[in-house]
Amino acid sequence: MQSTKARTRDAEATKARILAAAKIEFARLGLGGARVDEIAEKAEANKRMIYHYFGNKEDLFTAVLEDAYLDIRTAEQELQLDELPPDEGMVTLIKFTWDYYLDHPEFITLVNSANLHKGKHLEKSDKLKTASRRYIATIQSLLDRGVEAGVFRSGIDAGQLNITIAAIGYYYLTNRFSGTILFERDYMTKEALDNRLAFNIDTIMRVVAA
Amino acid sequence: MQSTKARTRDAEATKARILAAAKIEFARLGLGGARVDEIAEKAEANKRMIYHYFGNKEDLFTAVLEDAYLDIRTAEQELQLDELPPDEGMVTLIKFTWDYYLDHPEFITLVNSANLHKGKHLEKSDKLKTASRRYIATIQSLLDRGVEAGVFRSGIDAGQLNITIAAIGYYYLTNRFSGTILFERDYMTKEALDNRLAFNIDTIMRVVAA
Amino acid sequence: MQSTKARTRDAEATKARILAAAKIEFARLGLGGARVDEIAEKAEANKRMIYHYFGNKEDLFTAVLEDAYLDIRTAEQELQLDELPPDEGMVTLIKFTWDYYLDHPEFITLVNSANLHKGKHLEKSDKLKTASRRYIATIQSLLDRGVEAGVFRSGIDAGQLNITIAAIGYYYLTNRFSGTILFERDYMTKEALDNRLAFNIDTIMRVVAA
């Protein structure tokens, strides 16, 4: 019966709508601040469906987190840095990281929320661990090729570099409100953003330079 | 003992205990997650006193934030970087920032919370703006003296450098849970912490090097 | 019994029970004095349902007021005064007003509460304005027919007369406690009530007499 198929498809669609709505709400208000009612409404789904598909609010948050992390790790993989010269690859990675944060501001608040809760929602996900391992490997390979090519100095810890690349973009954006207010300069004008990206590229390239 | 009773009728002391307890709770659970009841209990104060002294939960959060920011800005000022040679001053600043974050993990979560709420609790505080301005001026003067002494290159934006110095420590610590889990290495062992600090000093010194 | 359970899942019935319980409580204790908990309990409903169906306490009060006013205006309309001779119609109206107040003591306290709050809960209701207009028109037509029949004098303002008819019953009943205590005579014995009604009929008939 085609109706069965339709129903199955609807189920998937409902689940996807809930996940999308939940991501927005959790990012906007945190785990504690987001409202199950609001998520259901924005998902155009019945509240009961959330419990049916995701168990409870915390498990929904876990699902949202996993989805968010897999998205960025997938996008990173699609960059195919291996096919670029190492220095070009490094700049591409810095730019990508920056642009991803800019285009997905929800990712940053979700990660903050995950850490406010001491990461306990991430613990079960082996998928994320695997993806993370592969990601570090990519950076390591970039560094190795750079050393080989004579453009990067040797002895750089890929893990630390990865953290720094993320940090200098992430911190600027997550703290853009306090920054804008306390330092009395708008962090989000096009000029300010361009300046920051340039400063960050310069920073990393000086750090890795041979 | 009468001294006990006397203490419970000391307005300033009560206010201080509330502020301290609130800082801990807001840092631990965020604005939305912290409970007024819990804060009162931990402050060994009556809940009513919170409203009497601070108006409401949000205003208490504002007071906590202001207190937290003033504390770090005051501590920075006490470093008296002006009296050190520029390169030594820079290292001192990086170390101080890192140590302050380590010793005051509540500061990081409070700042995250403030930004989750788009910084609106910071807006009214002119005191913080003044302190922030003075802080940037300190870094600028450090850079200027470094250029003069020939140890730093010229043209470095003090604001951007400040952000980067904060970022590379802050990000590591705020995301230590997700990092520890996803990258499967403990971020908080003494060795890991020492490594990170060394990496950060190296990073900044390469960035400012003449 | 399943019927019991069924009833507890009947939205309309729950809503009606809440409205009825709220009317009693608001009449008894005023808007400020009534307790949402008590209303819920007396309605055999969950407190949460009050907020679900009525929004909040003030809106529930508004709903109660509207319901109370519509009830008396509907009952008045059902008198069909147009089908009676004008003098008989006038007496019928006076008696009805008196009896309605006696049978619905909650109406009086609700109107008092509405006015204590400067009528703001009535403002939105166009239904009540329409019903009120129709009511005044009824009195006007009674007066007109009386003048035509030579039993009433002309020139009587229907609005003022309406107020007086209401006033002489309403005041007696709303202030029956202070009256009984200060004037040391029981306002609520059958004899006292009969006397008052007779006095009121006499008063109005003298006022409208040709």
Added chain:
Amino acid sequence: MQSTKARTRDAEATKARILAAAKIEFARLGLGGARVDEIAEKAEANKRMIYHYFGNKEDLFTAVLEDAYLDIRTAEQELQLDELPPDEGMVTLIKFTWDYYLDHPEFITLVNSANLHKGKHLEKSDKLKTASRRYIATIQSLLDRGVEAGVFRSGIDAGQLNITIAAIGYYYLTNRFSGTILFERDYMTKEALDNRLAFNIDTIMRVVAA
């Protein structure tokens, strides 16, 4: 010592300020709605003084009520209706009642509040009973003199007439908000007030006319 005297006077003044502030607040918000804090603040007195002088909130309400009633009864007595011709005396009484309500809107809401609480705050006051008795006697004497003079008919119950005189003014004013909104005409313009007073004088004079 004069300082003793000064202190005594301050005590009386404080008490008076509390009473005045309480009258305003109870009139504005009812017994349940008024706030002890607010009364203390508006009385420019310490909250503790309220408890010192009046015992508790309910007793303060009782004191306010007694004060309010004594005020109108005293003012009525000062009219010296006995010295006027009966018909003139009657008009004077009607006008006085109306004007007093207009000038002391707090009296009306206080009486409403007293009756919402079933008059229990009035029960203890013998002073008020005496004053009320004297007031009815005044009206009775007015009626008697009118009958004697041939201007009033005989057989009118002074108690009922008193109620009606009060009712037709009181009801109009206490329900001015609902009236203005539902009947869509402003009850409080000078013209509307003049019209109502004229209507009321006309009503009573027709009722008592020989």
Added chain:
DNA sequence: AATGAATGAGTGTTCATTCAT
């Protein structure tokens, strides 16, 4: 006489979750 500090018991309101269909 006067006061600022403190409190316990409640207020209206909200929430994540389960029930019944």
Added chain:
DNA sequence: AATGAATGAACACTCATTCAT
């Protein structure tokens, strides 16, 4: 698969009142 009705526990906040000086 989907839904509207219902709930208990908790939440921020308030209040009349008392304490300590």
